[in-house]
């Protein structure tokens with residue numbers, strides 16, 4: 577009875593949390609989407625495109641400069657596209673200002689915001705101030721985890737049906753082809769047996785004649 581009454585409390589936050597995909601540098605110096613509304617527990621999942629962008633957190637008042645204790649993905653190489661994501665868990669509904677710490681990218685508008693106020697400290701105001709700022713990279717990766725999407729697809733499969741289906745498909749196809757090959761070998765052997773049998777039979781027939 578006690579367990580049953582606790583279950584809704586445990587299940588509720590998990591079912592409400594959502595994954596929010598954000599592309600970084602896809603087709604230009606831009607985050608997409610660049611304005612995100614997130615609830616505590618939601619996961620921001622950054623997908624990186626060429627060449628060598630990053631996600632770093634700043635305050636509104638100091639654009640393009642790292643917030644002490646803020647989020648930083650490190651520079652993501654070109655090879656990260658489609659293979660590695662940077663995942664950040666949203667802890668509250670405070671505004672989170674993020675920028676790319678690659679030289680000149682922040683000044684050129686590569687910034688985004690999570691849970692911005694409707695007026696005042698908006699993304700447009702941040703970008704405007706960023707034009708005259710100097711970009712600084714944070715000292716170390718912090719505030720999130722890198723996930724190898726290709727390796728992780730199997731471990732995620734328990735919770736995400738889509739990823740599970742993808743990993744199953746990729747694992748099944750080589751197994752199937754090897755089964756086909758193995759299946760082919762016995763069939764050739766049985767064909768040979770059949771031929772030998774036929775020869776044997778005809779020999780028997782000749783012997784009888």
Ligand SMILES: [Cu+2]
Nearest residue numbers: 629676678681
């Ligand atoms: Cu960039």
